[in-house]
Amino acid sequence: MTRRPVVAVLCSTPIVAGAVESTLEFAEVRSFEAGRDTRGLLASLRPDAVVVDNDDDARDAVAVSAAPVLHIGVRTRSMRLFRDGAWAAMRADSEPEEIRNALAGALFGRGAGGA
Amino acid sequence: MRVGRRWGPPGHAGERGDKRVGRGAPDCSGGRLGVGGDRLVTRPRVLVADALPIVRAGVRDLLQRDGGFDVTEAATVEQLLAAAERDRPDLCLVDLDLPPSGGCTAVRQLARASSTAAIVWSFDPTPEVVLAAVRAGAHGFLHKAISQQGLVRALRGAARGEAPLQRDLASMMIEAIHGHDERADARGRVALLSLREREVLELVAGGARNKDVAAVLAISEFTVKRHVQNILQKLALPTRGAAALFYRAAVVEEPSVVERIA
Numbered sequence: 053m054t055r056r057p058v059v060a061v062l063c064s065t066p067i068v069a070g071a072v073e074s075t076l077e078f079a080e081v082r083s084f085e086a087g088r089d090t091r092g093l094l095a096s097l098r099p100d101a102v103v104v105d106n107d108d109d110a111r112d113a114v115a116v117s118a119a120p121v122l123h124i125g126v127r128t129r130s131m132r133l134f135r136d137g138a139w140a141a142m143r144a145d146s147e148p149e150e151i152r153n154a155l156a157g158a159l160f161g162r163g164a165g166g167a
Numbered sequence: 168m169r170v171g172r173r174w175g176p177p178g179h180a181g182e183r184g185d186k187r188v189g190r191g192a193p194d195c196s197g198g199r200l201g202v203g204g205d206r207l208v209t210r211p212r213v214l215v216a217d218a219l220p221i222v223r224a225g226v227r228d229l230l231q232r233d234g235g236f237d238v239t240e241a242a243t244v245e246q247l248l249a250a251a252e253r254d255r256p257d258l259c260l261v262d263l264d265l266p267p268s269g270g271c272t273a274v275r276q277l278a279r280a281s282s283t284a285a286i287v288w289s290f291d292p293t294p295e296v297v298l299a300a301v302r303a304g305a306h307g308f309l310h311k312a313i314s315q316q317g318l319v320r321a322l323r324g325a326a327r328g329e330a331p332l333q334r335d336l337a338s339m340m341i342e343a344i345h346g347h348d349e350r351a352d353a354r355g356r357v358a359l360l361s362l363r364e365r366e367v368l369e370l371v372a373g374g375a376r377n378k379d380v381a382a383v384l385a386i387s388e389f390t391v392k393r394h395v396q397n398i399l400q401k402l403a404l405p406t407r408g409a410a411a412l413f414y415r416a417a418v419v420e421e422p423s424v425v426e427r428i429a
Binding site for chain 2: 065066067068070072075124126127129144145146147151
């Protein structure tokens with residue numbers, strides 16, 4: 053991957069969106085309001101990774117995009133990463149750096165299917 | 168806002184759950200220099216209490232970048248109380264569901280221990296929750312989905328002594344106060360009943376038939392009927408079903424609120 057990866061951030065919580073943007077310094081982050089035709093948006097944007105903060109968007113993102121999906125469950129205090137066709141739980145109290153590392157690993161790690 | 172406070176003991180900065188950030192540098196007298204550096208300006212201190220590091224980081228980065236605040240953090244009620252005692256922040260932004268016992272508990276304990284203004288925030292505030300938080304001592308209540316600029320404005324206002332409460336939450340609180348007044352009125356009417364009548368009403372409200380009430384209280388069904396008639400007359404209610412609903416509304420607390428402020 054030579055260009056900066058595009059990460060779509062779809063959050064209903066602006067504070068969380070801001071925190072995610074700040075931590076993904078390696079990526080070109082595109083932030084959108086959550087819950088507004090997520091499938092259509094991701095089909096058009098075709099991002100390299102997706103970050104969501106609610107169940108509906110997580111479901112839509114996985115259905116329409118082959119990219120890794122990070123789901124930060126701010127209401128449920130849960131965190132999980134979808135890559136290679138399966139969800140893997142992360143610690144809910146992951147620090148922003150750990151979230152960055154998880155996404156970087158999904159994008160750039162060995163075997164990761166990046167752009 | 169406080170003036171001339173110590174910057175804090177070395178070794179605290181960067182510790183998990185106790186981070187200090189901010190653009191201002193410490194000065195020799197213990198205050199901090201503002202951005203211009205040529206005059207002493209104190210910056211409001213905000214303690215952000217939330218279980219999720221990503222939420223704390225979002226608030227911290229925002230307030231540091233755009234708000235002109237110094238920020239400390241806490242992940243639990245215990246950490247919040249310790250940080251409040253140690254750092255004496257001007258404001259606390261407290262998650263309603265702060266573990267382990269919730270934001271209302273934290274605010275109540277904070278109010279006993281300090282003069283720090285606490286603002287509670289949550290994703291799905293209800294009238295009862297907003298009222299419970301204010302009763303616990305909160306100076307304001309915000310939606311967690313508030314915009315970044317909205318949060319900065321709200322906290323700046325709070326630092327000036329304002330009570331941040333979004334418009335819809337203010338309506339919610341008024342609604343909750345009215346509900347509380349109605350419950351208080353209903354409780355007053357229940358107090359008109361004799362002890363035996365209250366026992367009967369409680370059983371009726373629980374769905375018991377006259378026969379069941381008679382068995383539980385060891386009285387005749389005829390006596391139960393007479394008590395029920397007296398109850399309906401005193402409460403000016405038409406049916407035993409209405410009396411049951413009235414009793415539940417008047418006496419039974421909302422479990423969600425009780426659980427959250429316990």
